[in-house]
Amino acid sequence: MAATIYLHWSATPYTWVRSGAYHTIVAGDGHLHRLHSYTIDLNAHTWRRNSNAVAISCACMGGVPDPWTIPPTDAQIEAMCREAAAVARSWGWSADDITIQRVMTHAEAASNRDGRILHDNYGPVAWGGSGERWDFMQLRKGGPDDGGAVLRQKIRAYLRGEAPASGSTGSTGGSMAPAPLAFRRRSTMTARSRQLAVEIDIHGTSWALAADLLSLYDIPYEWNPLQRRLLIGSNDVAPFYRDDAVQESIGHPLFEMALQGGSAPVILRGILRPDAAGEAAAAAARDAAGDATSGAAFSRAWCRVLEFAEEFGISVTYQPFALGERRGG
Template sequence: MAAVIYLHWTATGYDWIRPGHYHSIIGGDGRVHRLHAYSVDLPAHTYGRNRNSVALSCACMGGIPNPWTLPPTSAQLTSLCAEAAAIARSWGWQASDISLQSVLTHAEAASNRDGRVMHDNYGPVIWGGTGERWDLLQLEKNGPSDGGDQLRRRIRALLRGDRSPTPPSPSAFNGETMIQSRGEDLAVQIDEFGRSWAIAADLLSRYEIPYAWDASLRRILIGSIDVAPTYRDDAVQASVGWPLVELTLQTGNAPVILTGILRPGPDGDRAWCRVVEFAEEFGVSMSYDPLVLAERRGG
């Protein structure tokens, strides 16, 4: 079965971010929380359609008794389309590849609008269904029932580049300095906001954490079994302007530990991550002024 992107809402509040259900969840402010690697199958996002697919969801529509008191925000829909376009681009898709067969809302999938999987219609009542799932049938209260068509048009436009915003300028770095890590020097770069970044492989090696670089999917597979992702609110976003890299646990559902960036160097492109974020995610003790990394807690 060809790969498909499914678009959902969570039927929760704007800050509901939980792993296991969707590959990424977009908060009410438009921030994308990448919870699982897009290369793995998750078991329960779209009935009968979980293999070879990616599920993106907006955290919204959880108002009680009226879900429309928490509608999809403009920022969420913008990020939803941008993330879908980025995935499509990484798969080599063109704007012409975005169709009802390749990108569907859960409302459309539940009603089998693409004719792909024959099952009972649990989609919108207006399409002959039971009404259990109507995700993104409408994008606003009392709006037209063509949410899927609207989103696909926006995704196609992003892939064509005819209505995409000006690409963000890559975050600036102000040169190299040294910090102490496990009693030894570690080269870091300081960004425009004063945050320290280091080559991810250098940090992983320094703390003897097994890893493997997956170049085809631009991710680092982490072999450690004592890391529990915290799904940070301040995770690196595409607005940083550099290509993104994921550090992902090497397990069946491949949870994302943290997101880094890919920067060119004299020895080729290297994956970098924020030093403090790395320390917090991997349980490394820290002190400040100056920044010093000690040992992993419990290690």
Template sequence: MAPTLYLHWTATGYDWIRPGHYHAIISGGGRVHRLHAYSVDLPAHTYARNSNSVALSCACMGGSPDPWTQPPTPPQLQALCEEAAAIARSWGWSADAITVRTVMTHAEAASNRDGRVMHDNYGPMIWGGTGERWDLLQLEKNGPTDGGDQLRARIRAILAGTDGSPSATQPGQPSGAQLQFRGSTTIQARGEALMVQSDAQGTSWALASDLLARYGIAYAWDANGRRVLIGALDVAPTYRDDSVQASLGWPLFTMTLQTGSAPVVLTGILRPSDAGDRAWCRVVEFAEEFGITVQFDPLSLGERRGG
């Protein structure tokens, strides 16, 4: 059976980011926080539907007594659709693959709108349920009750390239919207030269494999999951507010710990080369996540604390 994407809200404030519940949470400003690899199952995001699935959630609807005092924001909903489209594209899906059987809101899943899991209806009361879960039934207060249909239409438009978003660009096809490298140079890392690329903002990027090898960190490439599996036992992900986003326009990869829930250490981009796609990550972010000393002007990396 093909995997399923489930779309949620957290019923919290806009800045609630916690691992263990969803694969990714989108904060109020529209930033996607990837907390677990999309290739692993999490135990409890959607009743009876946690296997072979990915859960994306907007941090919102935590207002009390009226949850609508913290509604989903337009940037959240746009990021939710862009992230869903990026995942769908990584699975080889086209726009016509986005249906209620492949992408569902929690409201729809709770009411078994795809007819796949026959459990008690704990979804919206307008669909005969108990009202326990009604995530994204509506996208705005007093709005129409077709939130799932609206979101799927937006995801299809992104995949078809008709919505104008950067993530509509097909992988490997440079455009003005994609992050571009402006030139290569070298920095010092553990006293030896390391080749890096700089983007238009002056951010330095390096091949993930080069950085991992330089610091003797064991790793393996999981092509199916588009992730780098890290063997280090002394890394605690920080779930950064400035993590790499799909809006950079390139296919993404994640660097994850080799545990059952596969926490994400960082996210990078995949760029084509003569040797195939290569995984690039931001140098300073890598250093900060792995406890490596950093000096600036010029940029250089020192030793890794504890390793």
């Protein structure tokens, strides 16, 4: 079966998180819990459609007796659509590829509305089904049954780099753009017995340019500007799936660091910050030299130092915070 993204709700409270059924669960506040690699198949999210498929689910619609007492929030819907767009982008899809054959709600899949008759219709009664699954047929109580079409429109907008109109679903929970994470000072730290330039955010977390860290540890890489991805030429990295991974709520545009390959998993996510003094000139110099990894966005790609160390098996010491050698594992 062709690669497909399925959009679900879990029929639970907003805080429900459990591994096994879905690759990612979106909490009520829009926080993404990425539980499984998108490169593996899970067995129980969409009947007879689990192969070569990704399942993203909003934790909602668990009200009893009325599911709509816990409706999908705007924050959830936007986060789910952004994540679906990120998965599609990692597969090389464009906005034109976001069709019902490739991105479906569980309601649409259950009713075989993609034209593939894979099973009996267990979708919404309004679509001739048994009513067992009706995820996102509607985005709000009493609303039209165009939920899938609206979600695909949002995903297309994210793939085009557009910001979908906020509050357009009629559900609870606003979707105002978050304030960007603030940085308070520049500093240096020791990494592999050398000095590494870092910036400290308001929470005391150290960030460094991804290019500096990768070069310091002799890790080959290539910048893909279309996907906002740093592609890593390394075969000894086993990505974590972190609950504290960088989220859209950080308020900065994101980039992804991933292994090379068409459907390689994401290693970590970082941010694209406005050019600091000297970075724009350095990017221009790389451009003039014909460096394929250069570019304005690449020169602004920052990641959390400790997260980078943990993902790449780099030894860490504290007081003072310093990075050692890359030991792996």
